[in-house]
Amino acid sequence: MDLYSGRVTPPVPADDDRSNKKDKAWKDIFLKSGLPLEHSVAGVLKRLGLMVQVEYNYVRRNERNEDVTFSVDLRAVHRDHRDLLLSALVECKYCSPGTQWIMVPNEDEAPFNQHRPSYFYGIDLFATESLFTLKTYDLYPQELMVHRGVQIARWGNVAPGTVSEAVAQLRYAALEQDIEWSAQRIRDAELAGPDAPRLPYASVCLIVTTAEIRVLKPMLSLEAFQKAESADDVTVPQPYVFLHSRPDGIFERQAVRRIHDVLSDQALTAVHGPELLARVRASSAVTDLKNYTLGASRLHPDVFIVVQYDALESVMAKILADAERLSMHNKHLTWDISKRK
Template sequence: MAKTWKDYILRSGAPLEYEVARAMSKSGFEVSADLSYLRRELDGSKEHSVDIFASFWGEPATFAAHLLVECKYRSPEKSLLLLQDPNVDIAVSNLGGTVVCVDHFVPFYLGTNAFLEMEADCPLVYKGVEIHEKDNAVDVEFRRAIQQLRFGMPAALHRAVESSIFNTEASVDDTHAIFLAPVLVTNAPLLVLKEEVDIKTIENAEDLSEIAERTGMAVLFSQHGPEYVQHFHGAMQQLVIGDFADSFIRLLEKSIRKKRKKIRCHESPAQILRDMRGDDQAWCYETGDQFYIVNLDYLPTFLSLFLSGCRMAYKFRGKRAGKEVVDPDKLFSMDGKDV
């Protein structure tokens, strides 16, 4: 059958991006399109972009929740098959750690484990393969989408940190905690390969439902490589530098100490900014290894769960030199609303 104008518009991805943007706006997010970043390639640096950068602003001086979103439209005959992480006894992923939580620039510690139950209830996967129901199975597009998100995270973190530290008022009392997470949204059905499925099981199966189960969302663990380390620190080089920035950071540290948050030298705002710009790889693990994979129909529920986790982490904040631990049994109801 010849393709029509509808097929071409849908394949452009624009309608999916718009639908995702509207859903996020309805959930209270401020949405902007095409977060751009530079990535070094063989013939020099090239500009790339991620489809959506969305921000949810809490009350003044509380928190800001950011989502970096890549949208992938797929025609109706395609599904995304996700392979469960085979590391059962020795998990390399950080359960509950897909959301980057930054409390280094505020006079309190965020509660930990706020996203643990949200992630414990969805599959942990490490690969994805697009399946055409008749004649094809490829992983190139999925891997490319994840790379777009991964390499866009430093730009997203850069924007989030600068908006926290340097707001329009430029007041140390208006800094806020940061939550940031990368999300791949697709209209394709998400299928998770069942446990214990092997080659013989697949050979004997007559339908996909025999080897896979549908899910609304999953957490992907995909470890970054040395190129990302270089990219991250290069992207963060211009983060809040200069005489005014140095002066502001000193005032910020003084304000935090005055409000009785104990700051260890390796956790001070100045040191954290040096780590982001320097050779410390901890932030590369924080930002470049885990991703949410979400089906379009499940997006409203995901957004509700994400914001519930942010509110709970903020609610359990403390001033002691050790982070408050959130009881995961008290975090979420089944519909994603705060308990």
């Protein structure tokens, strides 16, 4: 007690207490930066034998019609015994302890669920082999399939855009990666001649989070939510889910524009000349550009794997095992130039 004022003087914190608080504040800030999670995810991928690239940059047109450079956190590549190249684009989302991602289950009924997509998708342009990937999505139970999600923090904040933002980042990055891959195959032909190998190629997109992933129980009424005393009453925790999210018109227009700018007849001829373009056409059994632009390029990826960090290693091992089961077949038809007109 202060003898002059009569007020109680609070005890002075010990140096150890101040140091502990300072260390904890530093750690919390560093964790929220996302760098520790990215570093840890990269380590998991490397342990599984993948080659890792930190921060994959790509160009995306913004709402003011300006091309801006964006990035996703990681790209990892694996090459198996069949020379299949598997690329995994990874976006990492660190969340404070207690955060939940509540996902809405895919409850589509026939005829809306007849064509269940794969979380793999193949890049056939300038490749000598095609991939059959549709059956992979049927390997997993229906409760792992979701439509969308929302982030709920421990203190009650709701962030409906967190999951969709990660999806958009991966979707646009996947588009640029596909264009990059096709352009690289043309450069290989330019350097090594028309017999340059064109490897089969597949891609997957992952969102890795420290949040707890939960899926709503099916057929719940509003009263069930109102009466719920905890998340366990209305949701089921899952280590990972498959998020089916179709691209919007903005992405489709960007895909068509970007592929035309880089892989159209005019663009390829301007960079490589008509002679190389003719050799590439003659030596590659490729999907014609028109169908590629109007089909896969603007519609994929549409399935994203959302995985809790603690389950990443086992889930990635499953992905590699699924990739081994992907069916590939040689493409015997050459490119009919008239299809591109």
